[in-house]
Amino acid sequence: MNHKGTLNIETGRLLLRRFMEGDAPYIFRNWASDPDVSRHLTWSAHDNVENTEKILASWLESYDRPEIYNWAIVHKDSGQPIGSISMVALFEDLQKCEIGYCIGKRYWGMGIMTEALKAVMKFLFFEIGFNRIQAYHHIDNPASGKVMQKAGMRHEGRMREFAMNNKGEYVDVDFYGMVRNDWRD
Numbered sequence: 299m300n301h302k303g304t305l306n307i308e309t310g311r312l313l314l315r316r317f318m319e320g321d322a323p324y325i326f327r328n329w330a331s332d333p334d335v336s337r338h339l340t341w342s343a344h345d346n347v348e349n350t351e352k353i354l355a356s357w358l359e360s361y362d363r364p365e366i367y368n369w370a371i372v373h374k375d376s377g378q379p380i381g382s383i384s385m386v387a388l389f390e391d392l393q394k395c396e397i398g399y400c401i402g403k404r405y406w407g408m409g410i411m412t413e414a415l416k417a418v419m420k421f422l423f424f425e426i427g428f429n430r431i432q433a434y435h436h437i438d439n440p441a442s443g444k445v446m447q448k449a450g451m452r453h454e455g456r457m458r459e460f461a462m463n464n465k466g467e468y469v470d471v472d473f474y475g476m477v478r479n480d481w482r483d
């Protein structure tokens with residue numbers, strides 16, 4: 299594979315770009331402070347913007363590495379980061395990776411994550427050379443499964459106690475995947 303790191307990706311409504319210095323208040327306000335966003339995720343909602351600042355600093359540092367893919371989803375209308383989409387696991391030998399994402403509640407149901415996921419998968423398959431991209435969601439979070447389906451992934455099964463939620467409980471997940479040969483423009 300030919301890792302290039304987190305490069306800008308533009309879609310109709312969105313700019314996917316690296317997180318930047320100064321993004322913390324937007325991250326905090328637009329999604330990270332909301333327990334409804336983090337309900338089915340591994341992290342808990344941030345109590346204060348200082349938590350967000352710390353995490354943002356670690357993300358900025360990580361961009362030195364070319365195998366880090368972690369985009370801020372910026373809505374072109376407002377110019378603000380409204381969510382994130384990133385590679386959460388990399389299996390280099392098998393040219394395979396896992397994707398995770400979230401956006402602020404006021405932007406749900408507008409097709410934004412489907413637009414972002416399609417663009418990221420296209421980039422990872424054809425610019426970087428991945429053969430397989432996978433993702434999974436808590437079984438009580440069907441909207442995320444809908445995003446995966448609409449972006450072209452196939453449901454591959456339900457895995458028992460596959461992940462852990464932000465309360466430290468094992469959770470069952472629905473697992474999705476797409477291989478490069480499945481891609482249709």
Ligand SMILES: CC(C)(COP(=O)(O)OP(=O)(O)OC[C@H]1O[C@@H](n2cnc3c(N)ncnc32)[C@H](O)[C@@H]1OP(=O)(O)O)[C@@H](O)C(=O)NCCC(=O)NCCS
Nearest residue numbers: 335399400401406407408409410411412435440441442444
């Ligand atoms: C899941 C999430 C990313 C979806 O993003 P989004 O931009 O709203 O997604 P889209 O608008 O592209 O598509 C959502 C689809 O789910 C559908 N949907 C919403 N709630 C649903 C539900 N309870 N059951 C089934 N489908 C549902 C929507 O109708 C839409 O489908 P449609 O376009 O056919 O109408 C967003 O809700 C989110 O960030 N949630 C919190 C974080 C999270 O759960 N991340 C994923 C972890 S795996």
